[in-house]
Structure formats: C-alpha cells, structure tokens
Amino acid sequence: MSLLVVGSLALDTIETPFGKAERTLGGSATFISVAASYFIQPVRLVGVVGYDFPKKELDFLREKEIDLEGLQIKEDEKTFHWHGKYSFDLNTRDSITTELNAFANFDPVVPDPFKKSTYVCLGNINPVLQKKVLLQVEKPKLVVADTMNFWIGGMLNELLDVLKYVDVLIINDSEAREMSHEANLIRAAKVIESFGPRILIIKKGEHGALLFYHDDLFIAPAYPLEAIYDPTGAGDSFAGGFIGHLARTEDLSYENMKRAVIYGSTIASFAVESFSLDRMRDLSTFEIKDRFNEFKRLSEFTSI
Amino acid sequence: MSLLVVGSLALDTIETPFGKAERTLGGSATFISVAASYFIQPVRLVGVVGYDFPKKELDFLREKEIDLEGLQIKEDEKTFHWHGKYSFDLNTRDSITTELNAFANFDPVVPDPFKKSTYVCLGNINPVLQKKVLLQVEKPKLVVADTMNFWIGGMLNELLDVLKYVDVLIINDSEAREMSHEANLIRAAKVIESFGPRILIIKKGEHGALLFYHDDLFIAPAYPLEAIYDPTGAGDSFAGGFIGHLARTEDLSYENMKRAVIYGSTIASFAVESFSLDRMRDLSTFEIKDRFNEFKRLSEFTSI
Numbered sequence: 001m002s003l004l005v006v007g008s009l010a011l012d013t014i015e016t017p018f019g020k021a022e023r024t025l026g027g028s029a030t031f032i033s034v035a036a037s038y039f040i041q042p043v044r045l046v047g048v049v050g051y052d053f054p055k056k057e058l059d060f061l062r063e064k065e066i067d068l069e070g071l072q073i074k075e076d077e078k079t080f081h082w083h084g085k086y087s088f089d090l091n092t093r094d095s096i097t098t099e100l101n102a103f104a105n106f107d108p109v110v111p112d113p114f115k116k117s118t119y120v121c122l123g124n125i126n127p128v129l130q131k132k133v134l135l136q137v138e139k140p141k142l143v144v145a146d147t148m149n150f151w152i153g154g155m156l157n158e159l160l161d162v163l164k165y166v167d168v169l170i171i172n173d174s175e176a177r178e179m180s181h182e183a184n185l186i187r188a189a190k191v192i193e194s195f196g197p198r199i200l201i202i203k204k205g206e207h208g209a210l211l212f213y214h215d216d217l218f219i220a221p222a223y224p225l226e227a228i229y230d231p232t233g234a235g236d237s238f239a240g241g242f243i244g245h246l247a248r249t250e251d252l253s254y255e256n257m258k259r260a261v262i263y264g265s266t267i268a269s270f271a272v273e274s275f276s277l278d279r280m281r282d283l284s285t286f287e288i289k290d291r292f293n294e295f296k297r298l299s300e301f302t303s304i
Numbered sequence: 305m306s307l308l309v310v311g312s313l314a315l316d317t318i319e320t321p322f323g324k325a326e327r328t329l330g331g332s333a334t335f336i337s338v339a340a341s342y343f344i345q346p347v348r349l350v351g352v353v354g355y356d357f358p359k360k361e362l363d364f365l366r367e368k369e370i371d372l373e374g375l376q377i378k379e380d381e382k383t384f385h386w387h388g389k390y391s392f393d394l395n396t397r398d399s400i401t402t403e404l405n406a407f408a409n410f411d412p413v414v415p416d417p418f419k420k421s422t423y424v425c426l427g428n429i430n431p432v433l434q435k436k437v438l439l440q441v442e443k444p445k446l447v448v449a450d451t452m453n454f455w456i457g458g459m460l461n462e463l464l465d466v467l468k469y470v471d472v473l474i475i476n477d478s479e480a481r482e483m484s485h486e487a488n489l490i491r492a493a494k495v496i497e498s499f500g501p502r503i504l505i506i507k508k509g510e511h512g513a514l515l516f517y518h519d520d521l522f523i524a525p526a527y528p529l530e531a532i533y534d535p536t537g538a539g540d541s542f543a544g545g546f547i548g549h550l551a552r553t554e555d556l557s558y559e560n561m562k563r564a565v566i567y568g569s570t571i572a573s574f575a576v577e578s579f580s581l582d583r584m585r586d587l588s589t590f591e592i593k594d595r596f597n598e599f600k601r602l603s604e605f606t607s608i
Binding site (some may be wrong): 225 | 365393487488489490491508510511512514522523524525526528529530531553559560562563565566596597600602603604605606607608
C-alpha cells in the first residue's frame with residue numbers, strides 16, 4: 001500500500017462572510033495529502049511551490065509524514081496564489097485573482113521511488129498534467145481523479161483522454177450535469193461511466209454524495225453542520241479521505257468503497273469548520289471515528 | 305387507530321414536459337387519503353366537491369375504503385380546478401388558473417363518528433380551516449400538518465396559531481427557510497420547533513428529507529428516479545404514507561417515525577412516476593415493501 005498524490009500547492013487568500021484569511025495554506029494536493037495522512041503514511045506528494053512557500057508549512061507537511069521528494073521548489077518564482085471571495089450563503093464564489101506563478105510551467109516529475117505507487121490520486125489540475133503523472137506510474141491498483149468545471153469547459157478532449165485511465169472520478173453535481181448534458185444525475189452517471197471510469201462519485205454539497213459502483217448506487221448523507229466557515233478544499237479533503245481509507249485497507253469491494261465515501265465526507269465536514277486547513281492540522285483518530293459513526297447514526301433505520 | 309384527513313379535492317389540469325392531463329383527480333386530501341389507504345382502512349375524509357366531480361372517482365375512493373361521510377357535495381357549484389404547468393426541469397411550476405369553486409366557501413364539518421379520530425392529517429389548505437377541523441376533534445393522539453409558501457407568505461399569524469396544536473409539521477426546504485428566515489436548515493428547524501411542532505420534517509425533493517425529532521436528526525435518502533413524470537401530489541402522498549404507517553402501527557417512537565418517513569418517501573416516489581394519482585390507484589403491498597427495502601439498501605453501510 002502506497003499512495004501518490006499530485007495536484008496544486010497554493011497560498012490562498014479567502015474571504016467568507018465570517019472573515020478573511022491571507023496567504024493561507026491551500027491547493028488541491030495539500031488538502032488531499034493532509035486528509036489522506038490520517039489514514040496512511042507516508043503520502044507521496046508531487047507538486048511545485050515557489051521561494052515564498054513558508055518553511056513552517058513544509059515542516060507541517062513533513063510532520064504529517066508527507067514525503068516531499070516529488071515537491072519542486074522554484075527559487076526564482078512565487079507560489080501559486082488564489083484569492084477568492086464567497087457569497088453570503090457560501091454557494092458561489094468569485095475568483096478575485098489567480099496568479100499561477102511557479103505553477104504556470106509545472107512539469108510533474110514522479111521520483112523513481114514513487115513510480116510503483118499502488119494508489120494514485122490525481123488532484124484537480126490540468127488534465128494534461130494528470131495524464132503526464134499517470135504515464136510515469138507503473139500499473140497502479142487504483143486511480144482516483146478529481147476535476148472541475150474549468151477543465152470540463154475548456155479542455156474536455158484532454159479530460160476525456162485521461163478519464164480512460166481513471167477508475168474513480170469524483171465531481172460535483174453541476175459538473176456531472178455539464179459533462180453529461182443530462183439534468184438527471186442518475187442518467188448523467190451513465191453517460192460519464194461510458195467515458196471510462198467504472199466508479200463515479202457525485203458530490204452534492206449539503207445534500208451528501210452519490211456513489212455509482214457498476215450497477216449499484218449508494219446514497220451517502222451529508223453531515224448536518226450549523227455553520228460552514230470556509231468551503232475551500234472540501235472536495236479535495238473528501239478525495240483524500242476516500243483514497244486514504246482505500247489505500248490503508250487495500251479493499252476495493254463495494255462495501256468498503258461505501259465506507260471510503262463516508263470517511264471522505266467525514267474529513268470534508270471537518271475541513272469546512274475552519275479557515276484553510278486549520279481544522280485538519282491536528283485531528284485525532286477518535287474524532288474521525290466518532291464522526292464516521294455519527295454519519296451512520298444519522299442515516300440508519302430498521303425495517304419492522 | 306383511526307385516521308382523519310382534511311384537505312382539498314380537485315380536478316387538475318397538468319402540463320409537464322412529458323404530456324398533459326385534463327381535469328384529472330387531484331387535491332391534497334385525495335392524495336393523502338389514497339396514500340394512507342395502503343396502510344390503514346378506512347380513512348376518514350373531510351372535504352368538498354362540486355356537482356361535476358366524477359362518480360367513478362367517488363367509487364374509486366370508496367374502493368380504497370375511504371369513508372366519505374365527511375365529504376360535502378355542492379350541487380350548485382363546480383369542483384376546485386387547478387391548472388398548472390411545470391418547467392422543463394420540473395423544478396418550478398406556474399399556476400395558469402386556480403378556480404376555487406365549491407372550495408371557496410368550504411366550511412369543514414367533522415361528522416360525529418369521526419370526532420374521536422386518534423390520528424389527524426391536516427392537508428395543505430387555509431390554516432383557518434385546519435384549525436376549524438382540529439377544534440371539532442376530541443384529543444387526537446397525533447396531529448400532522450402540511451402547509452405551503454402561499455400561507456406562510458399570506459396568513460402567517462393564522463398558520464402560527466394552528467402550529468401550536470400540531471405535533472408534526474411537514475414542509476419543504478424553501479418553505480422552512482421562508483418561515484424561519486434562516487438559510488441553514490439545521491438552524492431553520494430550531495426556529496420552527498419553537499413555533500410549536502415538536503417534530504419537523506423538511507422535504508428536499510430529489511435530495512430526500514430530514515426528520516427533526518426533539519434533539520435527534522434522521523437523514524432520509526430520496527429514491528433515485530431516472531424520470532419524474534408529474535410531481536403533483538408528491539408532498540401529499542408523502543404525508544399520507546407517513547401518517548398511514550403511524551396510525552397502523554400506533555407507535556410514535558423515534559425508530560418508528562424514521563420508518564414512517566421512509567414509507568412516506570416510498571409512496572411519494574410512486575406518485576411521481578405517472579400523471580395525477582394514476583400510479584397510486586393499484587399499488588400492491590409487495591411493491592411498497594420492496595421499495596421500502598430498496599431505500600434501506602441504497603443508504604446502508606457498515607463500520608469496519
């Protein structure tokens with residue numbers, strides 16, 4: 001069992017109705033790796049940062065047993081910086097600035113010791129880069145990919161190309177509709193499965209998630225939060241918890257994949273409770289297990 | 305165990321992207337009674353129709369063991385007629401005509417033999433009429449009420465007055481937000497519970513339903529339908545299945561109320577599969593039980 005994660009590392013400036021955080025730790029690979037580190041260690045990271053990436057954050061990632069051998073540090077460029085502002089109800093967000101910086105010419109290189117990784121998580125980045133990583137890995141047991149509307153709209157052919165090699169695709173409901181041209185999510189799933197991924201997870205935010213596993217469907221509840229402070233990274237944290245649990249258990253059965261969806265939802269529910277990665281810096285195994293059980297308690301019922 | 309239902313009986317003209325049905329059987333009391341009749345018989349109905357209400361539909365209701373002693377038939381007026389047209393995605397609808405007819409001056413009279421009914425379902429009608437019915441019933445064990453945005457917006461004081469006597473309120477998510485002035489449904493539920501109902505069900509359409517039972521929360525999944533033909537009466541059918549199961553089992557525990565929510569969802573999922581009441585005219589116990597179990601299968605997972 002070995003997990004490779006590729007994606008972005010960023011310094012985010014985030015504004016929500018609850019406050020503002022400046023140049024705080026962000027990026028899809030960051031959230032995925034830290035989330036997965038609660039299930040499996042080490043996590044092998046492939047990404048890029050600039051000279052301004054704080055040393056204390058590198059130390060934090062190392063503390064989480066995230067192997068940084070695949071992390072490129074560009075001495076003459078700054079780290080990817082995203083500044084986003086959420087609407088009052090947190091349902092929409094505007095990108096105020098997106099400075100790619102070191103990420104602009106990112107050419108992912110998978111270090112030799114990482115090439116035999118059995119679990120691979122392709123975080124939300126350009127699908128061309130996702131494929132580049134895949135081509136450097138030898139026969140992984142499971143490839144999980146995340147993507148977003150930006151690539152569906154702008155690089156659909158490249159995305160469809162990488163999907164042929166993906167076992168599990170994780171997207172949200174509006175992305176599923178956009179990608180399939182189907183409003184109904186059950187029909188949308190069938191279209192997307194025809195693109196390659198035999199397993200599909202559609203996230204529905206506060207309404208939970210759907211796991212399409214061949215002809216089976218699992219409806220996962222969302223954790224009922226009274227307040228969400230910062231939705232940034234929720235999807236990445238979901239992906240990290242999901243693949244982390246699978247890599248740890250090495251069990252790709254339907255029953256275990258349902259549990260992985262709940263672990264993903266569990267970690268995501270923590271992620272949104274504070275700004276940036278803050279709530280995920282020092283979770284305990286007890287907290288995670290406890291919330292997993294809470295998901296179970298909330299959705300369980302018995303027949304007469 | 306005896307169940308009293310009050311609400312509207314109507315002849316609906318319905319347009320959806322899948323077709324049109326003219327002057328077809330509708331109304332909140334109709335859907336509730338027929339749904340409940342699959343769980344408990346007889347169902348006691350209080351309502352009003354006009355001279356044009358088809359005899360074959362009266363016969364149909366009688367076949368379902370719906371006791372029509374409380375049904376007023378106005379010989380000089382027509383039946384309530386609603387003409388609605390749904391949007392392409394069925395998420396919104398326009399009322400093209402609403403002719404109250406016999407319903408305009410409806411003065412509900414609960415026949416003496418109905419006055420000791422132990423379970424009462426107040427279908428979606430003017431809250432003043434809902435209260436009139438309640439005042440004629442002697443100490444019911446459980447009062448379930450449905451309402452809609454029309455009354456929340458236009459007769460909030462009257463609605464708040466009747467809510468003091470209601471044990472279970474069933475509303476949809478947008479109505480819950482409107483009534484509570486809270487966007488977050490968990491917080492909205494707390495506000496609404498302070499109005500009187502100790503139990504609240506918030507329906508979320510294709511995303512399932514939430515049951516707030518004192519300090520407990522149950523998250524119920526929705527049945528994954530690939531096509532919805534006509535959403536009319538889905539909420540009423542839910543209410544009918546819900547109270548029908550409770551009246552049959554006479555068990556108001558949290559565990560049984562969760563099952564009642566699933567039975568309500570089950571009947572509602574059938575209701576939307578055809579126009580009007582068509583799919584609910586001859587359901588079998590086997591079909592209902594089978595779909596109930598399907599809800600369980602779709603949302604079940606195990607801990608390691």
